[in-house]
Amino acid sequence: MSEKILLQMKNIHKSFPGVNALQGVDFELFPGEVHALLGENGAGKSTLIKVLGGIYIAEEGDIFIEGKKVAIDGVNASHDNGISIIHQELVLVPHMTVAENIFLGREPLKGGFIDHETMEREAEKLLDDYHMSISPAAFVKDLTIAQQQMVEIVKAISYRSKILVMDEPTSSISDKEVEFLFDTMRMLVKKGVGIIYISHKMDELEQICDRVTVLRDGTYVGTNVVKNTSRDQLISMMVGRELTKYYTRDYKEPGExxxxxxxxxxxxxxxxxxxxxxxxxxxxxxxxxxxxxxxxxxxxxxxxxxxxxxxxxxxxxxxxxxxxxxxxxxxxxxxxxxxxxxxxxxxxxxxxxxxxxxxxxxxxxxxxxxxxxxxxxxxxxxxxxxxxxxxxxxxxxxxxxxxxxxxxxxxxxxxxxxxxxxxxxxxxxxxxxxxxxxxxxxxxxxxxxxxxxxxxxxxxxxxxxxxxxxxxxxxxxxxxxxxxxxxxxxxxxxx
Ligand SMILES: Nc1ncnc2c1ncn2[C@@H]1O[C@H](COP(=O)(O)OP(=O)(O)OP(=O)(O)O)[C@@H](O)[C@H]1O
Ligand SMILES: [Mg+2]
Known part of the structure; x- marks a missing residue:
C-alpha cells in the first residue's frame, strides 16, 4: 500500500428535508487498498457514495483526488475523475440487453451507428473473464437478481477506474460468486485501484478489507485497521453502545x-x-x-x-x-x-x-x-x-x-x-x-x-x-x- 492518498473527502455535509444525512464526514482512500464503509442503516453510507458519484451535491466540503481538489458536480464529472460505482439499488435498464447495459453511453460505433456485433463480442469477452454464463444478448429483465448484480459488477469494473465503489455488491449473489468477486478485487488492488466496500456482512469485511471507516447518524466515528479491530469494537463504534444480546430465542414446546x-x-x-x-x-x-x-x-x-x-x-x-x-x-x-x-x-x-x-x-x-x-x-x-x-x-x-x-x-x-x-x-x-x-x-x-x-x-x-x-x-x-x-x-x- 503506497502512502500517497488517492481520494480524500473532507468535512462533507449533505442534508435532505428533515434529515442531516452527512454532518462533516471525512474519508480517505489509498491506492491499492480495500476500505470498508460501515454503519447502521441510515448512517449515511450510500449518501456519501452518491456525493462521490455526482448524484448528490454536497452543501459543504471538499474532494481531493491524488492531492488535487476536484469539483464533482454530476455523474459525468465523477466518471471523468476515474470513479466507478456499483450502487445499492440496481440501475440496469430492464428492457435492454446485457451488452447494451454494459456499454450504455459508450457504445462502439460503425459508420455513425451502434455496432451491435462488436458490442456483443466485447461484452461476451468481459463476461467470460469473470466466468459468467450469461448471454450478452439476454434481456436484463429475464435475469435473476444475482445475475443482474454480477452484470453491474462487470460493468463497473470494465471502466478500469482508479476508484471503484461497491455499495452492498454481495447482497444477493451466491458464495461462489462472492469468491470470484473477491479474487477480482484482489487483482484490482494489486494494480493500484482503490476500492470502497460497503457491506453489513462482518465476515466479508474481515476477509477482504484493509481499513474500515465507521459512520454513525451522519457523523464520522473513526477509521481503524481491520485486522487490529475486534468485531465487538466495530459494533460498538457503529451503534454507540455494546450489544450484549444478539440473538433472542426462548424455546417452548410447540403446538399443533x-x-x-x-x-x-x-x-x-x-x-x-x-x-x-x-x-x-x-x-x-x-x-x-x-x-x-x-x-x-x-x-x-x-x-x-x-x-x-x-x-x-x-x-x-x-x-x-x-x-x-x-x-x-x-x-x-x-x-x-x-x-x-x-x-x-x-x-x-x-x-x-x-x-x-x-x-x-x-x-x-x-x-x-x-x-x-x-x-x-x-x-x-x-x-x-x-x-x-x-x-x-x-x-x-x-x-x-x-x-x-x-x-x-x-x-x-x-x-x-x-x-x-x-x-x-x-x-x-x-x-x-x-x-x-x-x-x-x-x-x-x-x-x-x-x-x-x-x-x-x-x-x-x-x-x-x-x-x-x-x-x-x-x-x-x-x-x-x-x-x-x-x-x-x-x-x-x-x-
Ligand atoms: N433522496 C433522499 N431524500 C430524503 N432523505 C434521504 C434521501 N436519501 C437518503 N436519505 C436519508 O438520509 C439518511 C442516510 O441514508 P443512506 O441511504 O445514506 O444510509 P445508509 O447508511 O446507506 O443505510 P443502509 O445500510 O440502510 O443502506 C437516511 O436517514 C435516509 O432516510
Ligand atoms: Mg445504503
Missing amino acids: VVLKCENITDGKMVKGASFELRQGEIIGFAGLVGAGRSETMKCIFGLTPYLSGEIYVNEKPAKIRSPLDAMKYKIALVPEDRKQEGLYPVQSVRFNSTIEVLKSFINGILVDQKKEEEIAGKYIEMMDTKTPSQDQLIGNLSGGNQQKVMIGRWLATSPDILILDEPTRGVDVGAKSEIYAAMNELVKEGMSIIMISSELPEILNMSDRVYVMCDGKTAGCFHHSENITQEQIMKLAAK
Whole structure:
C-alpha cells in the first residue's frame, strides 16, 4: 500500500428535508487498498457514495483526488475523475440487453451507428473473464437478481477506474460468486485501484478489507485497521453502545401442526418439498442459492402454481392459487427482493406500511386515515424504522429501513403463518438483533414462522428446527436440541 492518498473527502455535509444525512464526514482512500464503509442503516453510507458519484451535491466540503481538489458536480464529472460505482439499488435498464447495459453511453460505433456485433463480442469477452454464463444478448429483465448484480459488477469494473465503489455488491449473489468477486478485487488492488466496500456482512469485511471507516447518524466515528479491530469494537463504534444480546430465542414446546406440505413440485426448481410447521415454532430453511427455497415458499403463498403435492393448513387440505387465497389462510410472505416484489418507491412510508391491510378492508369501506396512521406508526415503532415522518417516500429511506417497512407491512396483516425470505439481508447488526427479538415475541404470541436464510449463524440460533433443501427437495431436518453444526447443514445442502 503506497502512502500517497488517492481520494480524500473532507468535512462533507449533505442534508435532505428533515434529515442531516452527512454532518462533516471525512474519508480517505489509498491506492491499492480495500476500505470498508460501515454503519447502521441510515448512517449515511450510500449518501456519501452518491456525493462521490455526482448524484448528490454536497452543501459543504471538499474532494481531493491524488492531492488535487476536484469539483464533482454530476455523474459525468465523477466518471471523468476515474470513479466507478456499483450502487445499492440496481440501475440496469430492464428492457435492454446485457451488452447494451454494459456499454450504455459508450457504445462502439460503425459508420455513425451502434455496432451491435462488436458490442456483443466485447461484452461476451468481459463476461467470460469473470466466468459468467450469461448471454450478452439476454434481456436484463429475464435475469435473476444475482445475475443482474454480477452484470453491474462487470460493468463497473470494465471502466478500469482508479476508484471503484461497491455499495452492498454481495447482497444477493451466491458464495461462489462472492469468491470470484473477491479474487477480482484482489487483482484490482494489486494494480493500484482503490476500492470502497460497503457491506453489513462482518465476515466479508474481515476477509477482504484493509481499513474500515465507521459512520454513525451522519457523523464520522473513526477509521481503524481491520485486522487490529475486534468485531465487538466495530459494533460498538457503529451503534454507540455494546450489544450484549444478539440473538433472542426462548424455546417452548410447540403446538399443533399448522402447515404441512407434502411433495410440492412446480415443474421447475421445486422437485419435492415436504415439511411441517407447528404453532409457535420458528423453522429455518437452509440451502445453497438455487436450492428452491424461495420457489417453494412462492408456491405456498400462491405466487407460482404448484403442479403436484398437497398443502394442509390446520390439518385440512388447502387450495392456494393466489396470494389472496394464502391470505385467507392467514399466511403472509415477506419476499427476498423488496425492489421487484411489492415496494412502491414513489409512495409514502405510510402507504407502503398499510397497503396489504388496506386491501382486506377495501370492499367499499372508506379508508380511515387515522387508522392508517395508527397501523403504520405501530410497525415503524416495532421495527425501529428510521424515517423523518410517515409521509416520507419510501424510496428515500436507506435500504435497510425499506426492508423494515416491508416486514412491518406483512406483520400488519396479523398472519398466523409468517414466511420471511432472507429477513435480515441488507440490515445492520443493531436492527438485526431487533428483528430477532421481534420474531421471538411473535412466536411467543402464537405466530408460526418460516425463515429462509443464507446466514447459517442466524438459522442455527433462531430456529426450533432446520430444514435443509438441496436441488429442489427437502434433504433433511434437524432439531435445535441436537446441537446442529454448520458442517452438518452444509453436508446436506451441497450433496
Ligand atoms: N433522496 C433522499 N431524500 C430524503 N432523505 C434521504 C434521501 N436519501 C437518503 N436519505 C436519508 O438520509 C439518511 C442516510 O441514508 P443512506 O441511504 O445514506 O444510509 P445508509 O447508511 O446507506 O443505510 P443502509 O445500510 O440502510 O443502506 C437516511 O436517514 C435516509 O432516510
Ligand atoms: Mg445504503
